[in-house]
Amino acid sequence: EADIYQTPRYLVIGTGKKITLECSQTMGHDKMYWYQQDPGMELHLIHYSYGVNSTEKGDLSSESTVSRIRTEHFPLTLESARPSHTSQYLCASSGGSGSYTGELFFGEGSRLTVL
Amino acid sequence: QKEVEQNSGPLSVPEGAIASLNCTYSDRGSQSFFWYRQYSGKSPELIMSIYSNGDKEDGRFTAQLNKASQYVSLLIRDSQPSDSATYLCAVFLSGGYQKVTFGTGTKLQVIP
Numbered sequence: 001e002a003d004i005y006q007t008p009r010y011l012v013i014g015t016g017k018k019i020t021l022e023c024s025q026t027m028g029h030d031k032m033y034w035y036q037q038d039p040g041m042e043l044h045l046i047h048y049s050y051g052v053n054s055t056e057k058g059d060l061s062s063e064s065t066v067s068r069i070r071t072e073h074f075p076l077t078l079e080s081a082r083p084s085h086t087s088q089y090l091c092a093s094s095g096g097s098g099s100y101t102g103e104l105f106f107g108e109g110s111r112l113t114v115l
Numbered sequence: 116q117k118e119v120e121q122n123s124g125p126l127s128v129p130e131g132a133i134a135s136l137n138c139t140y141s142d143r144g145s146q147s148f149f150w151y152r153q154y155s156g157k158s159p160e161l162i163m164s165i166y167s168n169g170d171k172e173d174g175r176f177t178a179q180l181n182k183a184s185q186y187v188s189l190l191i192r193d194s195q196p197s198d199s200a201t202y203l204c205a206v207f208l209s210g211g212y213q214k215v216t217f218g219t220g221t222k223l224q225v226i227p
Contacts, residue, residue: 033215042219043159043203059214090158102147102207102215106158 003027006091006107013081014115021076021110023091031094031101032074036060036087049074081114118142119206119218127224134191136221138204141185148180150189151203153220159203163189194225
């Protein structure tokens, strides 16, 4: 069973608040990802990291930022939340190399609602 | 054209039947292919990986890959109501931007 944890699982906040979604994994994986998914819709990659001090933006433009100071930790931050940020945020990691990079382990997700 | 295309469904099959899920991809440089299962309100879970042409079997699941046709499929034999979920096809493309691209998913309903 994958050991990747996300907190909080559910968050309801007001517009303009700063929030940080936490993601930690205990598998020593070098690659970590953040996906955004609305109910019944497809996954969109918003950020990824291939190691410490390495972060890149994904396919979907996002106002969030990420950091990777430690291998096991990949937090996502929204400086000023808006209702358009309401969504499910999924963190994933991969320890594979080459073709095995696509074997992702997902956390349980953080469902964010911005009022 | 989407990079990974799937029929959104729902695909309804009776219990005990074979469910066949299909996926096409656009980039011929794609190296590896995956099927993820996502129950409603849950996160995706990897169920099958396939890296070369042909069939790969794991229990009731068989993944099939045809790189010439750019086609991936997943067969679920003896379908059970617990198989009811959305099945996501994912493709890994190596190179400068190593990324996993997901299809929109096919919703499978297994009718008891």
